Amino acid sequence: MTVDEKTREPLARRGRLSRDQAFWLVGGVLVLLLLSSSAPSPMYVLYQQRWHFSATLLTVVFGVYAVAVLAALLLFGSLSETLGRRRVLLVSLVGEVLSMALFIGARDVLWLLAARVVQGLAVGLATGAVSAALIELSPPGSPARGTLLNSAGPTGGIAAGALLAGLLVQFAPAPTVLTYALLLAAFVLCSAGVLAMPETAPHRAPGLRIRPSRISVPAGARRPFALLSLVLVAVWSVCGLYLSLGPSIALELLHSGNLLIGGLTVALFAGVATAGQMWCGGLPPLRAAGVGVLALLAGLALSFTALTANLPVPFFLGTAALGFGWGVAFLGSFRALAALADPAGRSALLASVYVVAYLSMSVPAVLAGGVSGGWGLRRTALTFIAAAALLCGAALLGLARTGRRDRRAARPAGP
Structure with a gap:
């Protein structure tokens, strides 16, 4: 201009x-x-x-x-x-x-x-x-x-x-x-x-034009998308549990009525996620996702120990590990998923990513809330932790398969 x-x-x-x-x-x-x-x-x-x-x-x-x-x-x-x-x-x-x-x-x-x-x-x-x-x-x-x-x-x-x-x-x-x-x-x-x-x-068209986002995954990217989606489901289901029931779990564990503890629980979870994203932002996408899922597994193990033995310190250490895992694994998986489509199809693929992420955040949290009335908050959390650990194991397998696929694709063809 x-x-x-x-x-x-x-x-x-x-x-x-x-x-x-x-x-x-x-x-x-x-x-x-x-x-x-x-x-x-x-x-x-x-x-x-x-x-x-x-x-x-x-x-x-x-x-x-x-x-x-x-x-x-x-x-x-x-x-x-x-x-x-x-x-x-x-x-x-x-x-x-x-x-x-x-x-x-x-x-x-x-x-x-x-x-x-x-x-x-x-x-x-x-x-x-x-x-x-x-x-x-x-x-x-x-x-x-x-x-x-x-x-x-x-x-x-x-x-x-x-x-x-x-x-x-x-x-x-x-x-x-x-x-x-x-x-x-x-x-x-x-x-x-x-x-x-x-x-x-730029204003591409006058007036109000609402065009729903197209949701699709390119045919050649469907298998890696399905494998990487396991990471999304694992990290966002843990996120949903912490943002909804995390404060209540912390207060019950500490036998406290101090509502600041609930805020600190969520702040620790999300704050460490932010630090992890900034610290690991330079890692290759699949490696970042793998580091994040491993951190999730460590956090789940600490949280399980804390809830079964009634130990507050491992609970908050587990919260920090889970936050780190959430932030880093999502950053890595998001970057890996965004690379699966060419620019013309990227918005449709990313819309699919958001669908998986937000449904994973909301549906498991509502299910956990639904059963907590009969099971109790602690038993519900322990069951959720066990299920999330299985998801993390599946996510690691998915990342390994995606990595092998990428290495085969990058290998030069024979003469």
Whole structure:
């Protein structure tokens, strides 16, 4: 674009923020979106005590969020390509403001369900726009900055949200109001910032065009996709259990009513995941996935020991190992899966990845909540750990087979 063309470009499109300022604003929005998604986790125990609902319903409250995120991703994942990143982000932030208002006004579990659905739709709507904007706004000298923030921002946000909410719930007044009120104000401020940021996506078509994401796996990639999906199922099922029932398990193990412990459990899990992604980001994808699954197995063994022997220290060591495994295994498997398709088919394949991930996060968690009423929380967790360990074993076999397939494909043909 020439200097004259830049001069004629509308101010609304250029924005009043510089590209560097806009990059950090969008990164902040990403962290804030995921921060708000984990904020209710330390409060679930309090909600249960107040409204006397079962662990089954608790996991349903958690699960509907994942389903709503998935639905928004599939229906509106490409909407920012036609409406622009900025408009889609604004709509998402308005949705977050509405969800925070529903949390603040919640009078029973139905309000929680409504708030989580709206929140999930807002996060899913924003995901594609945020991911693309971070890459488009990355400085020319640091093109990987957007990719790194895309991978580490969500887990860092989940950790920060659980820790902040745990502190406020335990030590501040109005425990089920103050956290959401602060987040509501933050989303309003972010909306003002998004209004001032430059638009980075061309408007390919006027008006509103909703094109559901296509879900497909290329014929030649179906076998490795199936094998690598075992990793997704293993890591995201563990993630779903920790984000929904993790605080309750920690409080029961410690025989404590301190709600900060629940927030610390989730924060430790997600915080170590963030550190692991940054530390192992340079590993080859399959090797990273293998390291992550091995860490998951170690964490599951520690957690099983802690719950059977009633030992808090191994439980938190296991939580850290599970968080590391979740972050690194997902990063490696995601990169390996993204490489299975050419650019034209990559979005359809990645939509399939999100389907597997979010269903793995929500369905096992809801099943665990369903049986915990009859089995008890600890027996349910032990059964879940055993099943997850079997999944990890299958995932390691899948990674080994995928690695052998890649080595055969890379081997030069004979004369």
